[in-house]
Amino acid sequence: MPPSHPYKDIPIANDAPFELKPSPEKGWGCFAKTNIAEGSEIYIEEPLLVVPRTSYKAAEAVVQAAANKLGDRDLRIFSWLRKNGDATKKYTYYRDALSDSYFEIKQSKAPSHLYVVHSRFNHSCVPNMQVTHNNVQLKSYAFRDIMAGEEITFSYREMLYKTSAQRREELQEEKIFVRDCRACVPGNPFQEQSDSRRRLLRGLKFLRTGEDPEERENSPDRYPIIFDAQLKQDIANKRVAIYLEFICMLLSACLSEKEGFLGYYKTIGTVEERLSEFVDTLGTANHKEIARHVLSQETWWKKFCEACKLYGRVDANDDSQIPWPHWGDILPVILRTWTP
Ligand SMILES: C[S@@+](CC[C@H](N)C(=O)[O-])C[C@H]1O[C@@H](n2cnc3c(N)ncnc32)[C@H](O)[C@@H]1O
Structure with missing residues (x-):
């Protein structure tokens, strides 16, 4: 023995x-x-x-x-x-x-x-x-x-916004060679989609908050997430339109769910709670109604699709000064990169 x-x-x-x-x-x-x-x-x-x-x-x-x-x-x-x-x-x-x-x-x-x-x-x-x-x-x-x-x-480490290559680089610095990880082992469908999802999650976070979660550690140009310099500056300096923030939150929830991370942030309240609070910030009654209808949908994907009906609606509480055409450029790109 x-x-x-x-x-x-x-x-x-x-x-x-x-x-x-x-x-x-x-x-x-x-x-x-x-x-x-x-x-x-x-x-x-x-x-x-x-x-x-x-x-x-x-x-x-x-x-x-x-x-x-x-x-x-x-x-x-x-x-x-x-x-x-x-x-x-x-x-x-x-x-x-x-x-x-x-x-x-x-x-x-x-x-x-x-x-x-x-x-x-x-x-x-x-x-x-x-x-x-x-x-x-x-x-x-x-x-x-x-x-x-x-x-x-x-x-x-905090790795939700990193691609497999970025994670590998960081973990290898600590002599950790990750095995048996479906988000890292190349050539499987989850891994390929995982990289796109995490890149998108990072981009969406930047669109919503003006903060790039990876820019703290890496030089801004090492792994750029927004290539349009004007857009980048606009987002960093100004608030985005409320409808867009809402849509981005819902798409982030869809992507986090697919990555298996939806429950990760429960310490600061559920995604549902945060979205309900967000609905309260809408200033136009009709928009509130649409947003409540959005949240009553069964799946995150359905919520996201319904939320797109708000696309382009300027809310009474909107103080966004970011010019419109940018967003028209971005959303189709986001949608093309990800299939539900
Ligand atoms: C804190 S210890 C974890 C427990 C350790 N496996 C043990 O037997 O005591 C960290 C070490 O575990 C190994 N490790 C942890 N996660 C790993 C992973 N996903 N793939 C390969 N090795 C891993 C690495 O050697 C790392 O240095």
Whole structure:
């Protein structure tokens, strides 16, 4: 009989809906023991170790000092960590154990928090779990239904607006070579459509808000999303017409649903709630009526199609100064790139 794997000893609450098991080509991972309904909590965890931010070179002494303050039990748990679940790969350096299993808690001044259980979940670009935190406590929940036996994954970075090539580039910088991901493995229909959908989602976000979610990290010209310089400047400086914002929100919901991300933003209210609030901002009674009719449609695609009836209607609360013809150019392009 093979010797027991050290991960088998990692303490996981009995009522946790998942178990740790080998995950083909990804070391070990976490798999659902039962069906988990969308919105259900998956795990709550406190950090085992909190280490002040430091340079990689200095980290060994700093992490070692923090580890030395652990009680016997926690030190033993720390010692069970293995490089990507390989039982033979015990860490030589404390800093490497930390750097493979830490989470950055943005609000905290000490960014390196080691969570033994949450760091056993593998990455996916089409994940089913979201990890949030309340100060230093991590809390994860299912943002879509998860079937018993399915691997539970989360996205290590914000990746909704990135194409597979962009994601690959970023993850490889962290030595993560994504396997078994239907949005990344080239040549399958989901992957090809996924790239177009994510590019469109990014463009729609820019149209709605004037902010390009990728421009923060990349130079504006590296992965341009809007090629028309005048249009780009107009959107960045001015508000778009209300009808267009509404249509863009609905098309974004269609695309997010296809990508499996519709439940992802539930922490800030459901898409339905946000759209209802949006309807309240319309100033023309007739437009409100059309918008309510739009939201009563069964599917996101039907809602989007009905919303297109608002196309070009200037609302009483509209303060858009962006000239019309641009939008006439854009919508057909959007519609051509995506089939429901
Ligand atoms: C935080 S650990 C995740 C748990 C790890 N698999 C284990 O057995 O302990 C991160 C490491 O898991 C591996 N990994 C995570 N997601 C992966 C994926 N989608 N494809 C391939 N490897 C993945 C990478 O080696 C990465 O450095």
